[in-house]
Amino acid sequence: MKTFSINPKEIVRRTLGPLYLTTAISFFLILHAMGYSKLVVYYVASICVIVMTVLLEFAFPYEKTWCKPDDQFFNEIGSMLVSTNLGHNLSRTAVYFLIAPAIVFWGSDGAPWWPTALPFPLQVVLGFIVWEFGIYWSHRMMHTTELGWRFHSLHHKLRRLTCLNSGYGHPVNFALTSLFDLTFLILSGAPAKVMLFTSFLSGAVNFLSHANIDMKMGFLNYVVNTPEVHRWHHAAERAAGKRNFGMQLPFWDLVFGTFYCPKDTAAPRVLGHDGHQPAGFFAQWLAPFMPKRAMRWAAIPGRATPLRSPASAQIGEPGGSMDA
Ligand SMILES: [Zn+2]
Numbered sequence: 001m002k003t004f005s006i007n008p009k010e011i012v013r014r015t016l017g018p019l020y021l022t023t024a025i026s027f028f029l030i031l032h033a034m035g036y037s038k039l040v041v042y043y044v045a046s047i048c049v050i051v052m053t054v055l056l057e058f059a060f061p062y063e064k065t066w067c068k069p070d071d072q073f074f075n076e077i078g079s080m081l082v083s084t085n086l087g088h089n090l091s092r093t094a095v096y097f098l099i100a101p102a103i104v105f106w107g108s109d110g111a112p113w114w115p116t117a118l119p120f121p122l123q124v125v126l127g128f129i130v131w132e133f134g135i136y137w138s139h140r141m142m143h144t145t146e147l148g149w150r151f152h153s154l155h156h157k158l159r160r161l162t163c164l165n166s167g168y169g170h171p172v173n174f175a176l177t178s179l180f181d182l183t184f185l186i187l188s189g190a191p192a193k194v195m196l197f198t199s200f201l202s203g204a205v206n207f208l209s210h211a212n213i214d215m216k217m218g219f220l221n222y223v224v225n226t227p228e229v230h231r232w233h234h235a236a237e238r239a240a241g242k243r244n245f246g247m248q249l250p251f252w253d254l255v256f257g258t259f260y261c262p263k264d265t266a267a268p269r270v271l272g273h274d275g276h277q278p279a280g281f282f283a284q285w286l287a288p289f290m291p292k293r294a295m296r297w298a299a300i301p302g303r304a305t306p307l308r309s310p311a312s313a314q315i316g317e318p319g320g321s322m323d324a
């Protein structure tokens, strides 16, 4: 006779994901209800999410060795503080400058065609799907063109995934992402309130997708970009990296057939590609502009144990020629 046993560890694993998302949204809604300005709500709620993620990473790590900083630790911090802001703000400035007449025309309440009669949560879902359409194609383009891969490959050099390195990459990488997602969202005519909540959710899910937290998200893997889904995108296995281009939602991956998250296989623990990347922070900024990608500069050390599991042979490749 089959016995039924309760595994407390498994219960925690399955509860953490929904709890994480509910708490992150609550931070935003509570601050919003307290009447703070939009910027304060955005930044304070984002800081609360970062603190929560870091605490959970230490309490419930997916891979204990990833809690230990590696040789890229200071570059990860520098990238999170400087590269992301530089890239995103350059694009935001350009996008607002170019599309400002449209925003002035329809104001903060959105364009006349935006479905304001829908409940606010549904408007946010709609805004998020539009926003992700831009992200999906910019990310896919960075994997499938030589020029795009020059700027995106740094993010795939990561050998561990933690919320800190969600912001690890080249400034042009972040500029391209912002250029696409903001353009689509603004031209959709979304009201300012929808844009603000979409941006906050985007940041929160970005921290979650890179988090080193041992959580099983179940059906939520098909709703938001979870750590389980995004680890496959960073897998050392070449074909797996050509899947899951969504950064916050798997929606467009499901639509275009690039979603990959097998139910019966644990997410990979060996990550990163073998391509050359210089180890220095500013050398990493310069490398994509250099002929032969600055091969003579001191490089980030390679992986100690390259993984070649049988699963890699079963993953269909959706197209594209760059390593991942
Ligand atoms: Zn990628």
Ligand SMILES: [Zn+2]
Binding pocket: 155, 166, 210, 230, 234
């Ligand atoms: Zn990533």
